[in-house]
Amino acid sequence: MTGPVFDAAFRETLELLLAWRRDVRHFQTRPLPEGVLDRLLEIACRGPSVGNAQPWRFVRILSPERRSALADQVDAQKADAGKRYAGERKALYEGLKLHGLREAPEIVAVFCDEQDGAGHGLGRATMPETLCWSVVTAVHTLWLAARAQGIGLGWVSIIDPAELNTLLDVPQRWRFVALLCLGYPARETETPELVRHGWQERLDPATTRLVR
């Protein structure tokens, strides 16, 4: 069986997609077209998973109360994490917008079902964390599929996972992985926001490689 051949033009556009992906924190408030989010979540399920366990669980947040509670919690965590910085770095930190939870048209929480039997434990006897990593690749798949439609995604990780299951009324055996904002970005750019604000430059890829 021979699969599709991906030509040079596609590969070039794929590289553009990767280059323009971005972690978005500034969103327009206009809604996504009906059905688009469901379709994106379907595509996300094409991410790889260890033992084909497909442990991803997506929770679309529609309740304004829950959205507001999430935003409040993240704001509190941002303030708390800021205590570790001082001087110029602290000023930089305070100028960063770290989430669009109050204005993005869609909020999705992502979990890993750690006790589902799917996959039968294959591939994770020595590295059980690979189950959770499968959910991470599903989020990345969603990210790319969204960006290909002009939709931005922001991954919020400054949150305490401990109380999320209760807040969102999901099974306690689900492990929290990500809180995502989705919507049309206020601006598009090839430069990561953290580079633009002087927080962290790009590293030279050559410095990340060794030969053994």
Add this chain to the structure above:
Amino acid sequence: MTGPVFDAAFRETLELLLAWRRDVRHFQTRPLPEGVLDRLLEIACRGPSVGNAQPWRFVRILSPERRSALADQVDAQKADAGKRYAGERKALYEGLKLHGLREAPEIVAVFCDEQDGAGHGLGRATMPETLCWSVVTAVHTLWLAARAQGIGLGWVSIIDPAELNTLLDVPQRWRFVALLCLGYPARETETPELVRHGWQERLDPATTRLVR
């Protein structure tokens, strides 16, 4: 600033790429063209990372002794993990080929530099595991970029991380994330090998979604 517009034809081909990605365990032995792996690793560095920390470290294995030691270790782990299965499931397990470490033209070990200062801790005060997850998305980026060139990737996770740093002579502060085989696949298919062998069916994406 307005970014590139990705049209419907590109999005359709991107979906094909995701559908035909596969975790490859059967490889042709012919080498990758000169320079292709380096270029793919450069593209992998476009994956997202928490605080823009870019913690990925890639180790290309050229030493036949090291390759052989890795393959031996994975074979031993496969046998060991097999003890948890019985009956029909055990027979299925024994029929699975779980890696191409002896024949794939390229082997790459991937690590996370957990003590590098890049990113200044941003975004990981409450979830330090997101640093490692950034490396996971880099692997997924590499996977897609490789597949777009007709190159298959297999992620080997049945390995004990404890001794890898010594075996590969990399800094102890690097945390092992993945062992990858890369090369042209022996066959191309839209059906995951674990589905074809009756190990684990695809789940209905609709069962992975909730609304709150």
